[in-house]
Ligand SMILES: CC1=C(CCC(=O)O)c2cc3nc(cc4[nH]c(cc5[nH]c(cc1n2)c(C)c5CCC(=O)O)c(CCC(=O)O)c4C)C(CCC(=O)O)=C3C
């Protein structure tokens with residue numbers, strides 16, 4: 001084992017884990033059923049969201065975006081002499097499903113994999129639910145006699161390249177505005193709304209979802225001011241609320257906030273979707289369609305900043321995190337120096353292994369979650385009848 005000194009050791013593969021999305025009209029309803037199984041989303045909301053997908057030909061852009069990220073990660077690894085590390089892609093809600101991808105990866109010889117999710121922040125939806133997906137897959141594979149270990153790359157909201165990408169995007173969006181409104185433009189940092197109960201339970205001490213987004217907002221505003229000499233007014237706001245109206249979700253909604261900007265005499269807005277790493281349906285519909293219509297109705301000039309996507313600095317940071325985690329695992333196993341852990345801003349680098357109870361979903365009973373302190377390798381086989389209950 002010590003003969004293997006590749007910077008990616010001890011990992012045999014990198015797994016890009018994402019949400020998944022429909023590829024055509026026939027996929028939309030089964031996809032939405034996958035997403036919402038047991039999650040108590042009102043039927044009207046499902047019909048409405050289905051229409052968003054149908055309006056885009058029944059096809060989410062998210063899969064192509066993940067393929068582009070996959071290619072960019074492979075290219076960056078290759079450029080560092082790490083082209084031997086297989087990079088595979090699997091989803092929670094649509095083909096290619098995680099379990100199938102991990103089975104193929106195991107059959108190709110992998111025994112330890114590192115998971116990189118397409119969510120940069122803490123929360124049940126953005127972190128623990130992906131860990132549950134990994135656990136369910138590991139348990140299913142263990143039942144087939146395939147033993148696999150998985151770790152997860154730490155949260156990357158404060159990775160230098162994620163901040164570089166989002167800063168560049170805001171600067172570019174400001175450039176799109178007319179000269180006479182640019183300096184007064186409000187920066188509207190947008191992310192997915194989640195139930196307030198989920199936000200309160202996010203991260204080891206709670207509140208991490210909002211705190212992490214707030215740190216990104218503050219850092220991007222600071223960097224933009226450094227570059228332009230203007231400290232733009234800014235706010236963190238939310239899109240894509242679902243769930244019953246009686247359930248409190250994070251506010252304000254982006255559309256309400258655009259109205260508030262107009263009411264306060266703001267001349268323009270830059271909408272920066274820092275909560276997402278690519279221009280998937282929430283961005284294309286909720287921001288580029290719905291929020292853009294709101295802004296137009298208010299005669300408020302609006303420019304939408306790009307998501308991180310495959311921005312070179314972002315991809316570099318993701319690969320840095322892969323190399324960092326591999327080094328940390330080798331150091332822990334062999335007693336070497338732990339790696340440097342790059343992180344911008346006051347929150348510092350987040351944990352590698354989620355503590356017990358991190359990002360719990362208070363609405364439903366806990367499911368087994370991998371990549372956390374309460375997960376034991378190898379997984380208990382459900383078929384062995386020893387009570388994993390998965
Ligand atoms: C925090 C967060 C992220 C960011 C982190 C991450 O990226 O993982 C995210 C991403 C995404 N969410 C997506 C799609 C959907 N999310 C839904 C529902 C929900 N999302 C929630 C939260 C989040 N979601 C929550 C609390 C719900 C309520 C139900 C529940 O408690 O689970 C629904 C059901 C209908 C509706 O109610 O909207 C859909 C269709 C897509 C795919 C887009 C595409 O196809 O391009 C992506 C990337």
Ligand SMILES: [Fe+2]
Pocket residue numbers: 192
């Ligand atoms: Fe969602």
